[in-house]
Amino acid sequence: MNSAEDSLAFRLPELSVNVNKIAWLRNARDGDRPNIVEAAKVVLDAGASGITVHPRPDQRHIGPKDVRALSAVVSERPVIEFNIEGNPFTGPRDNGFPGFDSLIQQIRPDQCTLVPDTDTQLTSDHGWNLLDSSTCDRLAHLIAGYRALGIRVSLFVDPDQTQITKAKEIGCDRVELYTGPYAQVFKRSGADSVATADAWQIYRNAANRAVRIGLGVNAGHDLDLSNLTKFCSIGCVEEVSIGHALIADALVYGLADTVVRYRKVIAAAEHNAH
Numbered sequence: 283m284n285s286a287e288d289s290l291a292f293r294l295p296e297l298s299v300n301v302n303k304i305a306w307l308r309n310a311r312d313g314d315r316p317n318i319v320e321a322a323k324v325v326l327d328a329g330a331s332g333i334t335v336h337p338r339p340d341q342r343h344i345g346p347k348d349v350r351a352l353s354a355v356v357s358e359r360p361v362i363e364f365n366i367e368g369n370p371f372t373g374p375r376d377n378g379f380p381g382f383d384s385l386i387q388q389i390r391p392d393q394c395t396l397v398p399d400t401d402t403q404l405t406s407d408h409g410w411n412l413l414d415s416s417t418c419d420r421l422a423h424l425i426a427g428y429r430a431l432g433i434r435v436s437l438f439v440d441p442d443q444t445q446i447t448k449a450k451e452i453g454c455d456r457v458e459l460y461t462g463p464y465a466q467v468f469k470r471s472g473a474d475s476v477a478t479a480d481a482w483q484i485y486r487n488a489a490n491r492a493v494r495i496g497l498g499v500n501a502g503h504d505l506d507l508s509n510l511t512k513f514c515s516i517g518c519v520e521e522v523s524i525g526h527a528l529i530a531d532a533l534v535y536g537l538a539d540t541v542v543r544y545r546k547v548i549a550a551a552e553h554n555a556h
């Protein structure tokens with residue numbers, strides 16, 4: 283660490299819970315169990331600061347009806363934020379998916395996170411290539427429109443400082459760091475390994491760069507109860523969005539208790555940072 287890095291004020295991130303997998307389980311059968319609205323209320327009552335959804339055009343889990351229902355739940359709680367993730371270039375489909383842009387225009391969430399996933403992609407596994415001028419031009423136009431509606435815009439990026447700089451140039455408010463590579467190194471090498479320390483430092487440098495040029499920092503993908511404390515000790519991440527791991531842990535601990543556990547490991551990062 284150097285003095286320039288240390289000058290950034292330490293903060294703990296808020297926890298936004300991605301409820302996609304609850305809808306995915308519901309969709310395995312006819313009916314409405316588990317109920318996505320009831321689950322979201324449990325998550326929020328347990329202390330989560332936000333709800334995240336990533337509606338995909340094949341509607342394999344969260345659908346437009348769910349997005350609207352969850353937006354109504356969040357609107358009843360002024361301090362809670364609703365975050366909709368997705369590829370803004372995804373248009374309408376014959377199955378009733380209205381297109382990502384249309385959904386954002388209708389719902390007007392607190393935050394939208396723009397992700398470069400394809401229709402057939404299993405999960406988000408890379409950030410935008412902002413060195414492509416055509417992509418940047420299209421994103422800049424959409425970002426300006428969303429911000430004009432009062433929506434905070436975050437771009438899903440790899441921990442690459444050049445990409446982060448471009449994200450600022452095209453007008454977004456935040457970046458969400460894709461944390462899959464960090465989680466993979468942590469799982470393979472352990473919390474105290476040199477490899478994990480090196481991976482963590484890459485993310486710390488990326489986050490610090492974002493903050494210094496005026497961007498907020500979010501993070502997400504494969505963060506869990508094991509690796510989250512160390513990651514959050516970066517100290518300038520504003521929000522972590524967690525879905526798959528948290529819902530998997532809920533099968534063991536229960537949904538409300540799992541949210542409490544995640545909040546505790548986030549809080550432990552402040553001690554870990556000193």
